[in-house]
Amino acid sequence: xxxxKHLAVKDPxxxxxxxxxxxxxxxxxxxxxxxLVYPELNFTLPPMSISAETMPxxxxxxxxxxxxxxxxxxxxxxPGLVVExxxxxxxxxxxxxxxxxxxxxxxxxxxxxxxxxxxxxxRVTPNDIREFERPPRMRSGGxxxxxxxxxxxCAQAGADLLSIESTGGKEIHDDAILxxxxxxxxxxxxVLGARDMTFLWDMIVRVGLxxxxxxxGDTACGFANTAMVLAEIRHIxxxxxxxxxxxxxxxxxxxxxxxxxxxxxxxxxxGPYIKAITGYPIAMEGAEAAVAHSSPIGNIAKAxxxxxxxxxxxxVRLLGGxxxxxxxxxxxxxxxxxxxxxxxxxxxxxxxxxxxxASDTTYDPQAYVLRxxxxxxxxxxxxxxxxxxxxxxxxxxxxxxxxxKAHHDGLCPLSPQEVNWLDRLxxxxxxxxxxxxxxxxxxxxxxxxEKIRQDQYGLT
Amino acid sequence: MTIIDELRExxxxxxxxxxxxxxxxxxxxxxxxxxxxxxxxxxxxxxxGQMYEDGVVFVPEMLIAARAMDKxxxxxxxxxxxxxxxxxxxxxxxxxxxxxxxxxxxxVAMMLEGSGFEIIDLGIDAPPxxxxxxxxxxxxxxxxxSALLTTTMPNMKTVVDALKQAGVRDKVRIIIGGAPVNQAYxxxxxxxxxxxxxxxxxxxxREMLGV
Ligand code: B12
Numbered sequence: 171x172x173x174x175k176h177l178a179v180k181d182p183x184x185x186x187x188x189x190x191x192x193x194x195x196x197x198x199x200x201x202x203x204x205x206l207v208y209p210e211l212n213f214t215l216p217p218m219s220i221s222a223e224t225m226p227x228x229x230x231x232x233x234x235x236x237x238x239x240x241x242x243x244x245x246x247x248x249p250g251l252v253v254e255x256x257x258x259x260x261x262x263x264x265x266x267x268x269x270x271x272x273x274x275x276x277x278x279x280x281x282x283x284x285x286x287x288x289x290x291x292x293r294v295t296p297n298d299i300r301e302f303e304r305p306p307r308m309r310s311g312g313x314x315x316x317x318x319x320x321x322x323x324c325a326q327a328g329a330d331l332l333s334i335e336s337t338g339g340k341e342i343h344d345d346a347i348l349x350x351x352x353x354x355x356x357x358x359x360x361v362l363g364a365r366d367m368t369f370l371w372d373m374i375v376r377v378g379l380x381x382x383x384x385x386x387g388d389t390a391c392g393f394a395n396t397a398m399v400l401a402e403i404r405h406i407x408x409x410x411x412x413x414x415x416x417x418x419x420x421x422x423x424x425x426x427x428x429x430x431x432x433x434x435x436x437x438x439x440x441g442p443y444i445k446a447i448t449g450y451p452i453a454m455e456g457a458e459a460a461v462a463h464s465s466p467i468g469n470i471a472k473a474x475x476x477x478x479x480x481x482x483x484x485x486v487r488l489l490g491g492x493x494x495x496x497x498x499x500x501x502x503x504x505x506x507x508x509x510x511x512x513x514x515x516x517x518x519x520x521x522x523x524x525x526x527x528a529s530d531t532t533y534d535p536q537a538y539v540l541r542x543x544x545x546x547x548x549x550x551x552x553x554x555x556x557x558x559x560x561x562x563x564x565x566x567x568x569x570x571x572x573x574x575k576a577h578h579d580g581l582c583p584l585s586p587q588e589v590n591w592l593d594r595l596x597x598x599x600x601x602x603x604x605x606x607x608x609x610x611x612x613x614x615x616x617x618x619x620e621k622i623r624q625d626q627y628g629l630t
Numbered sequence: 631m632t633i634i635d636e637l638r639e640x641x642x643x644x645x646x647x648x649x650x651x652x653x654x655x656x657x658x659x660x661x662x663x664x665x666x667x668x669x670x671x672x673x674x675x676x677x678x679g680q681m682y683e684d685g686v687v688f689v690p691e692m693l694i695a696a697r698a699m700d701k702x703x704x705x706x707x708x709x710x711x712x713x714x715x716x717x718x719x720x721x722x723x724x725x726x727x728x729x730x731x732x733x734x735x736x737x738v739a740m741m742l743e744g745s746g747f748e749i750i751d752l753g754i755d756a757p758p759x760x761x762x763x764x765x766x767x768x769x770x771x772x773x774x775x776s777a778l779l780t781t782t783m784p785n786m787k788t789v790v791d792a793l794k795q796a797g798v799r800d801k802v803r804i805i806i807g808g809a810p811v812n813q814a815y816x817x818x819x820x821x822x823x824x825x826x827x828x829x830x831x832x833x834x835x836r837e838m839l840g841v
Binding site for chain 2: 214215216217218219220258259260301302304344348349350396400404405406407484587591
C-alpha cells in the first residue's frame with residue numbers, strides 16, 4: 171500500500187494535458203499520459219428496457235455503435251482510442267449480459283486494430299449495485315457476489331481497464347448535500363467512503379491481477395457530481411459543490427493507495443488532484459460531455475486531461491450519423507488540437523492550457539478549484555494529513571479559505587447568497603473535530619439504522 | 631405580531647424548536663387547528679417556496695423549513711383529526727422499478743406535503759404492485775411516478791397498465807416526471823400529466839384534482 175506524502179507534480183506548469191509522471195503502457199503499446207491525449211468514448215442505449223427478450227436487440231445496438239465509432243476514428247486518424255463500456259444495472263445483476271457486450275466490443279476493437287492499425291483500450295465499468303438493497307450490505311450477499319462476478323466475467327471477456335463508480339457512504343450523503351450538512355458529508359466521504367473503498371478496491375485489484383486487466387480508478391460521481399448537478403439547477407450553492415469536490419479527493423485517492431494505476435475515471439472531476447498527488451494519468455470530461463449533462467467546467471477540464479471523454483451519449487440518430495459516432499468526432503478534434511499544441515512545443519501547449527483555464531475560472535467556484543495552481547496548493551494541504559478523514563477535514567478548511575480569498579481578490583466573484591453560504595459552511599468546517607474517533611462518536615446518535623448499516627464499514 | 635406570525639417566521643427560518651413551541655402556544659390561545667395549519671405552516675412553506683423560485687434561497691433552506699414544519703405538524707395532527715380536517719389529497723409517489731434516483735422525487739414529495747397533501751412515499755425501485763396497493767387500499771387520489779433513466783422510463787407504462795389491469799385506473803390521476811420524460815411521453819403511455827419540476831408539480835396536481 172502506498173500512502174502519498176509528496177506531490178508527484180509540484181510545479182503548476184507541469185500539470186498539463188497529455189503528460190503524467192507515471193504514464194500507463196498497455197500490452198499493445200498504447201501509452202496513456204505519455205504525451206498524447208486520446209478520446210475516450212462512452213455510449214448508452216436509447217430508451218428501451220433490458221431483459222432476456224430484448225438482449226438480441228441490445229447486442230445489435232452495441233455492435234452498431236462500436237463498428238461505426240471505430241470507422242470514424244480511423245477516418246479521423248486518431249492516434250489511439252479508449253472506449254468505455256459502462257454497464258447498465260441490469261447487466262451487472264446478470265453478469266453474463268455485461269460480459270457478452272464486453273466480448274462484442276473487444277472483438278470489434280481487435281478487428282480494427284488488425285485491419286487498420288487502430289490502437290485502442292477497452293475500459294469496462296460494472297455498476298455498484300449494492301445499493302439495490304436498502305440499507306445496503308457492502309461486503310457480502312447476492313448483490314455483492316453478482317458485482318464481483320461481473321468484474322471477473324468482463325475482465326475475462328476482454329476488458330483492459332476496470333473501473334467503478336462506487337457508492338459507499340452515499341446512503342447518508344445525498345441528504346447531507348441537500349441539507350448542507352458538512353459534518354455528515356465529511357463523515358460519509360472520509361470515514362465511510364474511505365473504509366468502503368479500501369475493501370472494494372482490494373477486491374478489484376485482485377480480480378484485475380488474476381484476469382489480466384488493469385485496475386484503473388474510481389470517481390466521486392455519486393457524491394460530488396450529484397452536488398454539481400444540484401448546483402447547476404440552482405438547488406444548492408455552487409460553493410457547497412466546490413467544497414464537496416475537493417473534500418472528495420481523499421476518498422477517490424484510496425483506490426490508488428490500494429493499487430489502482432489509472433487512467434482515472436472521466437466523471438471524476440477531482441482527477442487533477444489525483445494526477446498531482448499520484449502522478450497517474452486521468453480521464454476528464456467537459457464541453458463535449460454536454461451530450462450527457464451540463465457543467466460549469468467545460469474548458470478547464472481539458473487543461474489536465476490525458477483522456478478526453480463525453481461521459482455518455484444515447485445511441486440515437488442525428489443528421490451527422492449515430493450520436494456516439496458524432497460524439498467521437500467532437501472528442502477527436504478536441505484531442506487533436508491539444509496534441510497539435512504539444513507538438514508545437516511546451517510553450518504553445520502551456521498557452522493552450524492557460525486559455526482553457528482562464529476561460530472558465532471566474533464564472534464558478536467549481537471551476538476555480540480546478541485551476542492548476544489551486545490544485546497543487548490544495549493537494550499539498552490534503553496530503554499533509556495521513557488519514558482519509560484528516561484529509562477531508564483539511565480539504566474543507568483550506569478550500570473555504572481559498573474561495574474566500576479568490577472572491578476577495580476578484581478572481582472568482584461570488585453572489586451575496588453564495589458568500590453567505592460560504593460563511594455558513596466554513597463555520598461548520600471549523601467545528602469538525604480533529605480526531606476521527608470524535609466524529610464517529612458524534613455521528614452515533616444521528617445515524618438512521620434504516621438507512622445505513624455501520625457494521626458494513628467495520629464500525630460498531 | 632400574532633402568535634401565528636411568529637409561527638410562520640419560525641418555520642421560514644427553519645427553527646424547529648421555535649415552530650414547536652409556537653404551535654403549542656397557538657393551541658393554548660385557542661386558535662383552531664386548521665387556522666394554525668393554513669395560516670401558519672402552509673403559508674410559511676409557500677413563502678419559502680416563493681423565495682426559492684425567486685432565487686433568494688436554495689433547497690437546503692427549504693428543506694430545513696420543511697423539517698421545522700414537520701415537527702410542528704406532529705403536535706398539530708391529533709387536533710386536525712379531532713377537528714375533522716382532511717388533507718387536500720393523497721399522493722402516492724415513487725421512483726419506478728429498476729431506478730434508484732430519488733432526489734427529485736423527494737423534492738416533489740416535500741413540496742406537495744408543504745402544500746397540504748398527504749404523501750404515501752413508495753420509495754425507490756418501486757414495483758407496480760406497490761402503486762396498485764396504494765390506490766386500492768390506502769386511498770391515493772394521485773399516483774406520481776419518477777424515472778431518471780431512459781431504461782426505466784418504460785416501467786412507468788408498466789405501472790399505468792397495472793393500474794388498468796387492477797381496474798382502478800379511473801379512480802386516480804397519474805402524473806409523471808424526471809429528466810428524460812416529457813408531456814409527449816405522458817400522453818404516449820396514457821398518464822394524465824407531466825411536470826418538469828417540483829413547484830410546477832404542485833400546480834399540476836392541484837389542477838388535476840381541481841383543488
Ligand atoms: C445524482 C445522480 C445519480 C445518483 C442518484 C442519487 C439519488 N439518491 O438519487 C447515483 C450516483 C446513485 C446515480 C446512479 C446511476 N445513474 Co445517475 N444521475 C444522477 C444525476 C447526476 C442527477 C440526478 C438528480 O438527482 N438530479 C437533481 C434532481 C433534483 O433533479 P431530477 O431528478 O431531474 O428531478 C426534478 C425533475 O425532473 C422533476 N421530477 C423528478 N421526479 C419527478 C416525479 C414527478 C411525478 C414529477 C411531477 C416531477 C419529477 O422534479 C425534480 C425537482 O425539480 C443525473 C444527471 C442528470 N442530468 O439528471 C444522472 C443520470 C440520471 N444517471 C445516469 C446513470 C446512467 C446512472 C447509473 C446507471 C450509473 C451507473 N453506471 O452506475 C446509475 C443507475 C442506478 C439506478 N439503477 O438507478 C444517467 C442516465 C442515462 C440514461 N441512460 O438514462 C444520467 C442522466 C447521467 C448521465 N448523463 O449519464 N445517479
